[in-house]
Amino acid sequence: MSRKVIRVELNSSSIDNAIKQLQQYKKWLMEKSKEFLSALGELGVQVASANFSTAQYDGTNDVSVQVEEREGGRIAIVAVGNATLFIEFGTGVRYPDDHPEAAKNQMARGAYGYGLGKLQGGWRYKGDPGTNGEIITSGKHAGEVHTYGNPANMSMYNTIREIEEQFEEIARRVFV
Numbered sequence: 723m724s725r726k727v728i729r730v731e732l733n734s735s736s737i738d739n740a741i742k743q744l745q746q747y748k749k750w751l752m753e754k755s756k757e758f759l760s761a762l763g764e765l766g767v768q769v770a771s772a773n774f775s776t777a778q779y780d781g782t783n784d785v786s787v788q789v790e791e792r793e794g795g796r797i798a799i800v801a802v803g804n805a806t807l808f809i810e811f812g813t814g815v816r817y818p819d820d821h822p823e824a825a826k827n828q829m830a831r832g833a834y835g836y837g838l839g840k841l842q843g844g845w846r847y848k849g850d851p852g853t854n855g856e857i858i859t860s861g862k863h864a865g866e867v868h869t870y871g872n873p874a875n876m877s878m879y880n881t882i883r884e885i886e887e888q889f890e891e892i893a894r895r896v897f898v
Contacts, residue, residue: 758896759797762885763789765892766799769884773877774801777809780855780869781847785809785877801878810878813839814871821874832871844870 726747730740767787774785785803792798801810811821811829819831832839839845846866851857855867 754897755795758893759795761892761896762889763797763799765888766881766885770799770801770877770881773875773880774806774809777872777875777877778853779805779809779872779875780852780867781805781808782850783809783852799878799881807834808872809875812872812874814844814869815840815842816844816870817873819874821876821879823879824874839871844868 726743728740728743728747730736767789770787774783774787777783783803783805785801785806787799787801790798790800807829811824811827811834812819812831813835815832817831821829824830832841846858846863846868848866851867852869853872855869858864858866858868
């Protein structure tokens with residue numbers, strides 16, 4: 723990272739020059755900070771989008787990921803869509819409850835959505851079979867999809883880990 727040394731003599735000309743250099747440095751630092759946040763945001767969107775798009779999910783995977791600017795010069799990587807939580811934390815009691823932040827976010831396996839994930843025999847719905855859903859071919863539920871749910875994909879959780887892993891390298895690249 724760039725270090726700035728400003729030498730000042732105790733006279734008005736030197737102090738004025740130091741103030742000018744500090745203002746230039748402040749401007750540079752603000753620009754680089756925005757560039758740094760932008761690079762982190764781009765990485766976050768790229769990783770989260772890839773994670774969500776390749777997730778095992780029975781149903782329509784409608785998740786989209788974007789960067790949102792927040793107050794105080796902050797950003798957030800945001801995933802939206804009806805399938806977001808089901809993909810992130812998983813559904814159905816047949817899959818392990820292995821998302822490290824599920825309990826902290828009160829996401830008990832099978833207890834969210836309509837609570838159908840508690841059913842050992844799975845459940846059915848109308849729509850896209852997705853990854854593993856099986857279309858029922860006969861009986862009164864013909865055309866509906868049977869599912870046991872899906873494992874936790876941990877898309878956002880793993881995105882955070884990836885950003886943390888690349889944080890220093892991005893900072894070094896930006897603040898040169």
